[in-house]
Structure formats: structure tokens, C-alpha cells
Amino acid sequence: xxxxxxxxxxxxxxxxxxxxxxxxxxxxxxxxxxxxxxxxxxxxxxxxxxxxxxxxxxxxxxxxxxxxxxxxxxxxxxxxxxxxxxxxxxxxxxxxxxxxxxxxxxxxxxxxxxxxxxxxxxxxxxxxxxxxxxxxxxxxxxxxxxxxxxxxxxxxxxxxxxxxxxxxxxxxxxxxxxxxxxxxxxxxxxxxxxxxxxxxxxxxxxxxxxxxxxxxxxxxxxxxxxxxxxxxxxxxxxxxxxxxxxxxxxxxxxxxxxxxxxxxxxxxxxxxxxxxxxxxxxxxxxxxxxxxxxxxxxxxxxxxxxxxxxxxxxxxxxxxxxxxxxxxxxxxxxxxxxxxxxxxxxxxxxxx
Numbered sequence: 001x002x003x004x005x006x007x008x009x010x011x012x013x014x015x016x017x018x019x020x021x022x023x024x025x026x027x028x029x030x031x032x033x034x035x036x037x038x039x040x041x042x043x044x045x046x047x048x049x050x051x052x053x054x055x056x057x058x059x060x061x062x063x064x065x066x067x068x069x070x071x072x073x074x075x076x077x078x079x080x081x082x083x084x085x086x087x088x089x090x091x092x093x094x095x096x097x098x099x100x101x102x103x104x105x106x107x108x109x110x111x112x113x114x115x116x117x118x119x120x121x122x123x124x125x126x127x128x129x130x131x132x133x134x135x136x137x138x139x140x141x142x143x144x145x146x147x148x149x150x151x152x153x154x155x156x157x158x159x160x161x162x163x164x165x166x167x168x169x170x171x172x173x174x175x176x177x178x179x180x181x182x183x184x185x186x187x188x189x190x191x192x193x194x195x196x197x198x199x200x201x202x203x204x205x206x207x208x209x210x211x212x213x214x215x216x217x218x219x220x221x222x223x224x225x226x227x228x229x230x231x232x233x234x235x236x237x238x239x240x241x242x243x244x245x246x247x248x249x250x251x252x253x254x255x256x257x258x259x260x261x262x263x264x265x266x267x268x269x270x271x272x273x274x275x276x277x278x279x280x281x282x283x284x285x286x287x288x289x290x291x292x293x294x295x296x297x298x299x300x301x302x303x304x305x306x307x308x309x310x311x312x313x314x315x316x317x318x319x320x321x322x323x324x325x326x327x328x329x330x331x332x333x334x335x336x337x338x339x340x341x342x343x344x345x346x347x348x349x350x351x352x
Contacts, residue, residue, distance in 0.1 A: 125246015
């Protein structure tokens with residue numbers, strides 16, 4: 001099948017999956033709600049009803065973009081490490097420590113913090129890769145276990161060294177004003193971190209599709225045996241890929257803290273890695289599509305929150321939409337008959 005036909009099939013298949021997910025969600029709303037029109041209106045149009053809500057979507061999409069980029073890169077290399085949650089959380093902890101204890105000029109302060117958080121994320125991200133390369137362990141298992149290790153380590157660090165004893169709840173001391181990332185549009189949460197995320201999207205796209213290393217990552221992920229026989233050092237690819245992915249996730253945790261919070265209060269384990277899985281799958285592990293898939297997921301979440309406040313349907317409906325999307329996007333037989341007919345038609349046209 002030609003490359004153009006393959007892209008066309010993937011696009012139409014994705015659109016159909018979105019259509020089915022929306023149709024299922026609408027059907028559920030009509031089944032359970034006493035005011036279905038109000039619920040549907042707020043779910044799909046609520047974020048467009050005010051400037052604040054619309055730009056909340058962009059702000060909410062930032063951590064989704066970082067974890068989607070990190071997971072997409074790991075999956076592209078043929079690995080399944082989920083350590084990005086630990087990288088993101090510890091990136092946030094490191095950010096809190098430096099934002100509280102280090103005094104630097106405005107502008108320099110957040111840059112230094114983000115760089116250190118990225119380094120810490122890269123180090124943490126390398127652990128499952130090193131265990132896989134040198135001890136043949138399963139990176140999915142080790143990464144999921146290490147997520148809890150680093151989560152409780154982060155809690156210990158914040159509770160012991162950074163906690164505000166006067167806060168009355170789990171929270172660190174307040175960050176210094178010089179550490180904050182600025183708001184781009186007053187009256188909204190749309191912040192500089194979104195531009196940083198877009199910069200990372202561009203950098204990873206160039207890395208993955210315009211460099212020798214990106215070619216090695218793609219070949220190692222699609223055909224590891226061929227990669228080995230062609231002289232590619234697959235062990236190096238595995239380690240470097242997960243270091244870069246960990247650095248991206250660590251940077252994401254730092255950006256989220258500096259832009260959205262004045263103190264560290266992440267008391268629960270983050271679940272952005274699972275959001276990253278959804279983003280990576282919907283984007284086909286292609287960095288340039290991550291902003292759009294992250295925007296869609298953030299949009300329906302903001303809409304669902306508005307729906308739960310203004311109507312009688314809970315925002316857990318988003319989980320159903322996500323599940324239906326993943327089901328149809330990952331189902332190999334979904335629209336396979338249409339694909340075969342298109343291939344046959346193309347072949348007959350070529351013989352004519």
C-alpha cells in the first residue's frame with residue numbers, strides 16, 4: 001500500500017474512532033441525565049464560552065504534552081518504560097527545593113531550575129534502561145515499581161526539608177517570586193510553559209526525523225534484529241532514548257510547578273504517565289501531532305468539569321471517551337475491510 005494511502009487510512013480511521021467515542025458519550029448522557037442538552041452543551045461547547053475556560057485548555061494540555069512526548073519517544077524505540085511519572089514528580093520536588101532555597105535573578109532562576117529538573121529526570125529515566133541492558137529486566141515492571149519508590153522519596157523530601165509547618169495541610173513553603181513562569185494572557189492560566197512545551201515538540205521532531213540518532217531509534221523500535229545486524233548499538237539507543245524521555249518528563253514537572261503553583265502540594269501520586277500513553281497512541285508516537293492530541297484530551301476534560309458543575313453528569317465520563325478511543329485506535333481489525341478494499345482497488349488501477 002502506498003505511503004499516501006496509508007496516511008489517508010490512518011487519518012480516516014482516527015476520525016471514525018473520535019466520532020464513535022463522541023457518539024457513545026452522547027448516548028450515555030441521554031441515558032443517565034435529566035438535562036442531557038445542558039450536559040452535552042457544556043461538555044462540547046463549555047470551554048468556548050469564555051476566554052478563561054478556553055485558555056484553561058491550553059494550560060491543562062502542557063503536562064499532557066510533556067508526558068506524551070516522553071512516552072511517544074520511548075514507545076518509538078520499542079520499549080515500554082513508564083518511569084515518566086517518577087521523572088515528572090521528582091522534577092517537581094527538585095523545582096520546589098530550588099525555588100524555595102536558591103536566590104537568583106528573575107529570568108535566570110526558572111531557567112536554572114528547569115535545567116536541573118531535566119537532568120534529574122534524565123537520571124531517573126535511565127534506571128529502567130540500564131537495568132534492561134545490563135540485567136535483562138523488564139522495563140515496564142521496573143519502571144512501575146520505581147514510580148512508587150520515587151513518589152514516596154519525594155514525599156519524604158518535601159515533608160522533612162521543605163514543608164510549611166503553619167500551612168495546616170501537606171504543602172511546602174512558598175516559592176520565591178523570581179522562580180515563577182509568567183502568564184501570557186492576563187485573566188487566564190495560559191503561561192510561558194506552553195511555549196516551552198512547543199519548543200520541546202519542535203526539538204524532538206527534529207531529533208527523531210532529521211538526525212542519525214532519530215533514524216537509529218526508529219529502526220531499533222520497528223526491527224531490532226535488523227538494527228543490530230546493520231551495526232546500530234541498540235543498547236546505547238535504549239539508554240539514550242530513556243534518558244531524553246526522562247529529561248522531558250522532569251522538565252514537564254518543573255514547568256507545571258513554576259507556572260501553576262506557588263508551593264508544592266502534590267500529595268497524591270501523579271498519573272500523567274497513563275495520560276501520556278493515551279497521547280502517544282493517538283499521535284502515533286509522532287511529536288508534531290502531540291499538541292493536537294493533548295489539546296483534545298485537555299478540551300474534553302475542561303468541558304467535563306464544566307458539565308459536572310452545571311449539569312447532573314459527572315466528569316468521569318471522560319474516562320469512557322478515552323477508553324473508547326484507545327479501543328478503536330489500537331484494534332487492528334477496526335476498518336480493516338475498508339483498508340483491504342482500498343488496497344485491492346489501487347492494485348487493479350495499477351494493472352490497468
